[in-house]
Structures are given as C-alpha cells and as structure tokens.
Amino acid sequence: MTNELQDAFNKSTYQLPGNGRRNVQVLKDAFENIDGQLDSDIYGTGKVIEEFQDKIAAFLGKEKAVFFPSGTMAQQIALRIWCEEIGLQKVAYHPLSHLEIHEEDGLKELHNIKTILLADETRVIELDDVVSMDEDVACLLLELPQREIGGQLPGYETLVGISRYCRKNGIKLHLDGARLLEVLPYYEKTVTEVCELFDSVYLSFYKGIGGVAGAILAGEDKFIGKSKVWKRRYGGDLISLYPYIISADYYFDQRLHKMTEYYENAKELAGFYNSCHNVTTLPKIPVSNMFHVHFPHSKEEIEPILAEVIRETGVGIINHLKATGESSSYFEVSIGDRYQEFPKAAVKNAFLQLDRLMKNKFSF
Amino acid sequence: MTNELQDAFNKSTYQLPGNGRRNVQVLKDAFENIDGQLDSDIYGTGKVIEEFQDKIAAFLGKEKAVFFPSGTMAQQIALRIWCEEIGLQKVAYHPLSHLEIHEEDGLKELHNIKTILLADETRVIELDDVVSMDEDVACLLLELPQREIGGQLPGYETLVGISRYCRKNGIKLHLDGARLLEVLPYYEKTVTEVCELFDSVYLSFYKGIGGVAGAILAGEDKFIGKSKVWKRRYGGDLISLYPYIISADYYFDQRLHKMTEYYENAKELAGFYNSCHNVTTLPKIPVSNMFHVHFPHSKEEIEPILAEVIRETGVGIINHLKATGESSSYFEVSIGDRYQEFPKAAVKNAFLQLDRLMKNKFSF
Structure with missing residues (x-):
C-alpha cells in the first residue's frame, strides 16, 4: 500500500x-562500549539484570524491581497479584487504558479479572470517580499521562487525594508509568514523590527513554517475589534479557535528564x-x-x-x-x-x- | 557461595x-555484519520478523510460523488453542515435561488446563501409553528428545503410530521440539518427515543452535493466527524482537549442518x-x-x-x-x-x- x-x-x-528511526543501530550504539566478555543474565539472575533492577528500584524509591520483556506482561501480573492479595477479582482503570484496548483482553482471558471503567474518553480519572465507585475493587490503575487522550494528567494533589483514599479503603494503587519520567517536569516533583503514592509502579524503556524494549515493575519485596513467579508462568523469564536491559540502561542514562x-x-x-x-x-x-x-x-x-x-x-x-x-x-x-x-x-x-x-x- | x-x-x-560462554559476544557476533539502518520489527510486523518466520515455516514444512520470546509462552498457547478447538480443557504429556516442572504451573494457573501424565520418570511415552489413556484429551505433547531423562527418544515408527492414532481419535499432537534438530541425525529423517506427524511444532533457538533466546511456533495458518492473538495477550508481542530474531537466524545458518x-x-x-x-x-x-x-x-x-x-x-x-x-x-x-x-x-x-x-x- x-x-x-x-x-x-x-x-x-x-x-x-x-x-530517531527504530532500527538496528539503536541496539548497536548501546552495545558499542560493552565488553563482549560480560556474561549474560541467566533466567533472571546474574550481574547484568540484578544491578539494573537494583538501580531502578533505588531510583523509583521502591524496595525491589524486576525487569520484564513487556509492560503488558508486567501490568497484568501486578493486577493479578493485588487481586489475590485482596481476595477480589476486580480492578478499576480508565476506559482507554492499555489493558482495555491494546491487549486483546489478556487480563480477562488469562486471569478472569473483571474491570470497572472510571471517567470517560474525554478526561482523566479524578478523586470523585474513585470515591463514587459503587463496587469494591482490589486495585486501581492510574496511567500517567493518559496516553490515548493526548497525554492528559490529573493534578499532583489529585494523585495525593486518590492515594490517601485508596490506602484508607484497602484499595491497591498501581501506576502505569509507561511515560512516567516524561511527566515529572510538569509536576515539578521527583520520581520518588510520585512513586511513593503507589503500591506498585511500571516503567517503560522504549517511550521517552527510547530503548529497544522492556519494562520494570517495582514495589515491595514480597510483591516483587510473587511477580517473578508469574513472570516464569508467562514465559517472560527468558534465559537472556540482556539485549533489552543493556540498551535500557544505556538510553536511561542518556535521556533521563x-x-x-x-x-x-x-x-x-x-x-x-x-x-x-x-x-x-x-x-x-x-x-x-x-x-x-x-x-x-x-x-x-x-x-x-x-x-x-x-x-x-x-x-x-x-x-x-x-x-x-x-x-x-x-x-x-x-x-x-x-x-x-x-x-x-x-x-x-x-x-x-x-x-x-x-x-x-x-x-x- | x-x-x-x-x-x-x-x-x-x-x-x-x-x-561457548553465554556472554554479550554471542549477540555482538550475530550483529557484526548487520546494517544498522535495517528497520526494527514493530509489534510482530516488518521484514526482519516476517522473513524469518517464513523461512522457518518453510524449513519445518508448515504453513505458517510465529516468533515468540520463549518456548514456555509458545507451548502454553499452543495447548490452549487446541483445548479451545476440541472443546476440552485437558492435555497429556510426560511427567518430566518442561510444562510440568519448570513453568510454575503456568498452564494450570493461566488456563485452568488439566494434565494427564503419561509414561514415567524412567522412560519415554510409547504408543501403548496413548492407546490406554482412560480419559479424553484435546492434545498430546511429545518432547523430542525427552530432556530430563537424558534425552531419550521413541523410535520413529512409534511417532508414526502415535500420530496415526491421534489423528484417528481427534487428538491434536504437539511437538516440543526445543531440541528437534539435534535428534534428526539419529532418526535419519528430514525435519519435515518428523514435523508432518504433528499438528503444531515448537523449536528453540538457544539449545543446539546457540542463539540468545527465542522460539518458533509453527502450524496451519488458522492456528498461527490465533497464536498471535494469544502472544499479544501474554505480552509477548514486543515492539522489537529483532535482537533475538537476528541472532537466531545467524546461529541457525551457522549450526544447522x-x-x-x-x-x-x-x-x-x-x-x-x-x-x-x-x-x-x-x-x-x-x-x-x-x-x-x-x-x-x-x-x-x-x-x-x-x-x-x-x-x-x-x-x-x-x-x-x-x-x-x-x-x-x-x-x-x-x-x-x-x-x-x-x-x-x-x-x-x-x-x-x-x-x-x-x-x-x-x-x-
């Protein structure tokens, strides 16, 4: 055509x-100064993956982090873990959430998790939407910025209010932070000031950062331990994730500032x-x-x-x-x-x- | 320690x-002669992924093939598709199958598929085991060779007999061919002579082939179409799989013979x-x-x-x-x-x- x-x-x-173009040069540039003798990560273990996970966990202000091949996998798993923890197979998110429109209903097909859609296709989720939910949910997912409506954002005070409400009411709060770093200049907040409002955080390495692929899921030690079991169940615990990790690390350092x-x-x-x-x-x-x-x-x-x-x-x-x-x-x-x-x-x-x-x- | x-x-x-060592040089060697201007695959489309899929489909003698980040993901998906097609959530495989012992029960946790274990921990599945199953199954998975018992193999005539029995009795036959290429010299058969006995075939690129990671799932057009939907549901439809595809292709050409x-x-x-x-x-x-x-x-x-x-x-x-x-x-x-x-x-x-x-x- x-x-x-x-x-x-x-x-x-x-x-x-x-x-720039998404071509092989993106990978080549990231690997140019990497010693060929550096050992591969092996099924989630080894220096390459562990050091990067520790680095990003510390950056986000979370106890632990785990590298995933994709955000789709990371986020479904986060929601599944929270549903099991709360004992309720129901979550809430925006009608134009990635999970709702880009994942072929993976959350529903693989986990039988029901979804409550908050706000509408013209605006972001506000505190009122959360407070006036008439069903209980295990977890609320907020996407910052809300990509499919142009990257709109709630105010930081709204985030604080939603976080406070969720904690008080036993609702886990998950951050779809595919483009989290990109909103910090507007919020005039540090990354930890945003992340501390959430129980779990997903970050992508091929949006603003411009890596090859890959994602980080971060949270408390126990949560991350469970996520590694699910990562293996999904077939995401690859023998070698270093092509994504090394390029993620390279472009993170290059573009964060x-x-x-x-x-x-x-x-x-x-x-x-x-x-x-x-x-x-x-x-x-x-x-x-x-x-x-x-x-x-x-x-x-x-x-x-x-x-x-x-x-x-x-x-x-x-x-x-x-x-x-x-x-x-x-x-x-x-x-x-x-x-x-x-x-x-x-x-x-x-x-x-x-x-x-x-x-x-x-x-x- | x-x-x-x-x-x-x-x-x-x-x-x-x-x-050799699983280090970064494995990737670097594969990319050394690749033009940096070659475009990335994008969510399962593009020259890099489509040409490799077509090449391996033709090699295996199957209509279509799809590249997966892992065999774990590819095989669970294959079994799920066959279960839906037959309308029965039950499959049969060896008690030391990868799905049974290395995947944290992903097949059961994600798909609620029940498993029948055939043969035992000392020997491979024979025709008698299949014929004497006292429950119906949607699919039988055979692993060639059966890795966890030293890489034992049934005779080729046994495969023919099992394939014939399964076709006659409406049981789909899936090949866990993680090490398929490695058994062809013993069978003295071509790869297509083995694959034509199976409805779906999984092949790994980091066993004998020695690539970085990744797998192919092959079968009929309709089956592969469905597997792509599930690949997206799993979060396996990465924006860029080329680091694995290009290295798989490089080492496939280098080691197949x-x-x-x-x-x-x-x-x-x-x-x-x-x-x-x-x-x-x-x-x-x-x-x-x-x-x-x-x-x-x-x-x-x-x-x-x-x-x-x-x-x-x-x-x-x-x-x-x-x-x-x-x-x-x-x-x-x-x-x-x-x-x-x-x-x-x-x-x-x-x-x-x-x-x-x-x-x-x-x-x-």
Missing part, C-alpha cells in the same frame, strides 16, 4: 517527532500547531513530551495537505494520520532528541505553510 | 560441553564416560547431542573428584553436578561447537584420570 504521508516523511530533511527539554519543546511545537487554521492540540498546552493534533476534517482531506507541507519545506512534521470519524482525524506527537537539532526557522516556515494550505482549503 | 567445580571449570583450558557432528561427538564422549569406574551415561549410547552422566555416589563425594580431574588435566569436563539422592548424583552434557576443537589426547587423558580417581576412591 502506498502511503503518501509516510513517503513524504521518509524523504524529509528534518523529522520532528521522536528519538532530557525530559524537561522534551516537555518545553512539546509546548513550543503545540503552539505552532495551534497557530494554524482549524488545527488544535490536546491538551492545548502539553503536560509532558506528547500531545495529539486534531482536525475537524477527514483523513482523506488532511493527508495530502500534510504531505504537501513536508514535501515543500523538507520538515517531516508527522508520518501518520488516523481517521476518528467521517469528518475528523488526528495524530499523536511525541518529542524526543530530534526536535532540538533542527533550525527553528525551518520549523516555523513549515507551520506557516500548513496554516496557508489549511486556510486555502477550509476558509469559506 | 564458592563452588569448587565451577571454579575449576572456569580456569580450565578445554571446556568440552556446549558452544553441524548436528551430525554434535551427535557423533556425544556418542564418543559418552563412551569415554562409560569407560570409567562407576560412571554410566543415560542413554548408554546417546541419540542426540545430549546425555546425562550418573554416579552411584553422593554429590559431596563426586564433586571433588571432578574438580581434581579438571585441575590436573586442564580439561573442563563439566561445571555442575546435581544430587539426586543421598548416594547418587548426575549432570547433563550437551555437545556443541567446542568439543571438536580440542586435542583428543587431552580429552582421553582426562577420562583416564577420572577412571583412576574413581577406582582409588570406590574400589573395595
């Missing part, structure tokens, strides 16, 4: 989103989008390195315009566009290393061009 | 078992062991690249002898020993690239030494 937009993006000079830069650049770029005719971002002002860009027009109408902007200016603003209805479309933007590298004049020029083409087509 | 045997092995000149060499060397090495006082191998004559070495003496008695042989001769015959009772112990040997490299005189000398020390200690 030819895709005009992807094609224009691939040929562009400046590609604004992300950290860049989250503020990504956040500031996301706000700037969202501003450029919002200056264009019939273009709006969600959130209007980003609260992390990500946001969504919405058009009140069909994918078929918008795609050629985006492609034309890219071809004319050399600025690869985006490579994909999704239809959300017959006359609406959107795409997601995540800022990484690349945005910073490009001449601001070229970027501004691309948005002047986008504004011009949008006005030409949609001003009547 | 100091371990005299492991220590002696680590310092030895010639290390007989396996393909060496299985006969490994088998011949295993027979020779087993002969050396059997020539020693109070040392026996299981099987007596290996039928693959692996066998077990048994001693009618305690681990505490045998470990110092093995360590002394290694220190005196420089030949690292083994690095581990397991107690099986108060006065019995054993270890597992798998032959790979290394055995072939060493001067035969040094190897023979080590076994003369082992025989001498065993006689000194245990002849009365």
Whole structure:
C-alpha cells in the first residue's frame, strides 16, 4: 500500500517527532562500549539484570524491581497479584487504558479479572470517580499521562487525594508509568514523590527513554517475589534479557535528564500547531513530551495537505494520520532528541505553510 | 557461595560441553555484519520478523510460523488453542515435561488446563501409553528428545503410530521440539518427515543452535493466527524482537549442518564416560547431542573428584553436578561447537584420570 504521508516523511530533511528511526543501530550504539566478555543474565539472575533492577528500584524509591520483556506482561501480573492479595477479582482503570484496548483482553482471558471503567474518553480519572465507585475493587490503575487522550494528567494533589483514599479503603494503587519520567517536569516533583503514592509502579524503556524494549515493575519485596513467579508462568523469564536491559540502561542514562527539554519543546511545537487554521492540540498546552493534533476534517482531506507541507519545506512534521470519524482525524506527537537539532526557522516556515494550505482549503 | 567445580571449570583450558560462554559476544557476533539502518520489527510486523518466520515455516514444512520470546509462552498457547478447538480443557504429556516442572504451573494457573501424565520418570511415552489413556484429551505433547531423562527418544515408527492414532481419535499432537534438530541425525529423517506427524511444532533457538533466546511456533495458518492473538495477550508481542530474531537466524545458518557432528561427538564422549569406574551415561549410547552422566555416589563425594580431574588435566569436563539422592548424583552434557576443537589426547587423558580417581576412591 502506498502511503503518501509516510513517503513524504521518509524523504524529509528534518523529522520532528521522536528519538530517531527504530532500527538496528539503536541496539548497536548501546552495545558499542560493552565488553563482549560480560556474561549474560541467566533466567533472571546474574550481574547484568540484578544491578539494573537494583538501580531502578533505588531510583523509583521502591524496595525491589524486576525487569520484564513487556509492560503488558508486567501490568497484568501486578493486577493479578493485588487481586489475590485482596481476595477480589476486580480492578478499576480508565476506559482507554492499555489493558482495555491494546491487549486483546489478556487480563480477562488469562486471569478472569473483571474491570470497572472510571471517567470517560474525554478526561482523566479524578478523586470523585474513585470515591463514587459503587463496587469494591482490589486495585486501581492510574496511567500517567493518559496516553490515548493526548497525554492528559490529573493534578499532583489529585494523585495525593486518590492515594490517601485508596490506602484508607484497602484499595491497591498501581501506576502505569509507561511515560512516567516524561511527566515529572510538569509536576515539578521527583520520581520518588510520585512513586511513593503507589503500591506498585511500571516503567517503560522504549517511550521517552527510547530503548529497544522492556519494562520494570517495582514495589515491595514480597510483591516483587510473587511477580517473578508469574513472570516464569508467562514465559517472560527468558534465559537472556540482556539485549533489552543493556540498551535500557544505556538510553536511561542518556535521556533521563532530557525530559524537561522534551516537555518545553512539546509546548513550543503545540503552539505552532495551534497557530494554524482549524488545527488544535490536546491538551492545548502539553503536560509532558506528547500531545495529539486534531482536525475537524477527514483523513482523506488532511493527508495530502500534510504531505504537501513536508514535501515543500523538507520538515517531516508527522508520518501518520488516523481517521476518528467521517469528518475528523488526528495524530499523536511525541518529542524526543530530534526536535532540538533542527533550525527553528525551518520549523516555523513549515507551520506557516500548513496554516496557508489549511486556510486555502477550509476558509469559506 | 564458592563452588569448587565451577571454579575449576572456569580456569580450565578445554571446556568440552556446549558452544561457548553465554556472554554479550554471542549477540555482538550475530550483529557484526548487520546494517544498522535495517528497520526494527514493530509489534510482530516488518521484514526482519516476517522473513524469518517464513523461512522457518518453510524449513519445518508448515504453513505458517510465529516468533515468540520463549518456548514456555509458545507451548502454553499452543495447548490452549487446541483445548479451545476440541472443546476440552485437558492435555497429556510426560511427567518430566518442561510444562510440568519448570513453568510454575503456568498452564494450570493461566488456563485452568488439566494434565494427564503419561509414561514415567524412567522412560519415554510409547504408543501403548496413548492407546490406554482412560480419559479424553484435546492434545498430546511429545518432547523430542525427552530432556530430563537424558534425552531419550521413541523410535520413529512409534511417532508414526502415535500420530496415526491421534489423528484417528481427534487428538491434536504437539511437538516440543526445543531440541528437534539435534535428534534428526539419529532418526535419519528430514525435519519435515518428523514435523508432518504433528499438528503444531515448537523449536528453540538457544539449545543446539546457540542463539540468545527465542522460539518458533509453527502450524496451519488458522492456528498461527490465533497464536498471535494469544502472544499479544501474554505480552509477548514486543515492539522489537529483532535482537533475538537476528541472532537466531545467524546461529541457525551457522549450526544447522553441524548436528551430525554434535551427535557423533556425544556418542564418543559418552563412551569415554562409560569407560570409567562407576560412571554410566543415560542413554548408554546417546541419540542426540545430549546425555546425562550418573554416579552411584553422593554429590559431596563426586564433586571433588571432578574438580581434581579438571585441575590436573586442564580439561573442563563439566561445571555442575546435581544430587539426586543421598548416594547418587548426575549432570547433563550437551555437545556443541567446542568439543571438536580440542586435542583428543587431552580429552582421553582426562577420562583416564577420572577412571583412576574413581577406582582409588570406590574400589573395595
């Protein structure tokens, strides 16, 4: 299938989103200075995996951590453990949670866990949603930021309130922190100040960090011990996870301190989008390195315009566009290393061009 | 914990078992000639994963194949699919199957599948065991070779008989082929001649092949389609599996044609062991690249002898020993690239030494 937009993006000079292409070089760079004589981890043991787990546990302010091949596996397991601990096969999360829409119902099919959906597809979960639940749950999962609605966030005080309520009412609180590091600049909080509100925390290494794959699940010693048993049950206790661990560690060290830069650049770029005719971002002002860009027009109408902007200016603003209805479309933007590298004049020029083409087509 | 045997092995000149240390160099070698610009696979799609899946499906003579991070995940999923297809939550396998003893009961905990154990801990499953089952099962799993009993094998005609019986009686037949390639020289059959007897096949890439990790599950198109849904449910559908795929492909090409060499060397090495006082191998004559070495003496008695042989001769015959009772112990040997490299005189000398020390200690 030819895709005009992807094609224009691939040929562009400046590609604004992300950290770069997901290619083999990402792995090669991470391994370049690693001694070949370093022993593999073996089924969850060994220096490579244990040291990284200890490092991230300490970073998050949790007793222990375990490295998982994926967040899908880590989070289902966290919820299963909390359900068994509380003795109730029910959890609550947002209707657009990763578990609800991207995992083929793994939580339900593998664990028979029932789900309560809080808030709705336009907003994040607030304290009121939690307090007014009319069913008991073993665990509440909060995703920070809520990716599928543009990366929106509750205020930090809301987190504190929800955490306090859950502790008082015997509800375990789990953090889907796939993009946790990316929200710290907005919260102006340390990572431990956020994590201490939660009983268990999941962190991804291929979002803002830009590693190859892999995740960390962190919590108390007993919880992590149980998670290792489930990791083996899932077939996630691979003989060697070091390809993911070493690259996670490499890019974590390289990008952890860049989250503020990504956040500031996301706000700037969202501003450029919002200056264009019939273009709006969600959130209007980003609260992390990500946001969504919405058009009140069909994918078929918008795609050629985006492609034309890219071809004319050399600025690869985006490579994909999704239809959300017959006359609406959107795409997601995540800022990484690349945005910073490009001449601001070229970027501004691309948005002047986008504004011009949008006005030409949609001003009547 | 100091371990005299492991220590002696680590310092030895010639290390007989396996393909070499499991270290980072294994990955580096596989990636040395891979272009960094090669794109990652993305959640199960892309050239890297699709081409390898097609290559192995064709090699095994199956319609389709899917790459999994682990065999544990692949096999549980295969059995679940067959249970749903037949409408019966029950499968049969050997009491020392990987699923029964190494997976923390994942099959039961995640799928509530009941298991019937066939044969016993001294022998492989024969046609009679299958025919005389007094309960219906959806699927029978055969492991070739049966690793935990030294890598024993049923005859090829037995496989044909079991396959015929299962097809006639509506029982799906799954092959745990973690070490499938390693048994082909003994069977004197092609891989497709073995695989065509089974409805689904699992193959590992870090046993004889010596890759980093990963597995293939192969079967008909419809079965593989379902397995991809379950792979996502398990959190096995990683954004990038290429570190395992590229290394699997590299070592597959490098070692596929060496299985006969490994088998011949295993027979020779087993002969050396059997020539020693109070040392026996299981099987007596290996039928693959692996066998077990048994001693009618305690681990505490045998470990110092093995360590002394290694220190005196420089030949690292083994690095581990397991107690099986108060006065019995054993270890597992798998032959790979290394055995072939060493001067035969040094190897023979080590076994003369082992025989001498065993006689000194245990002849009365």
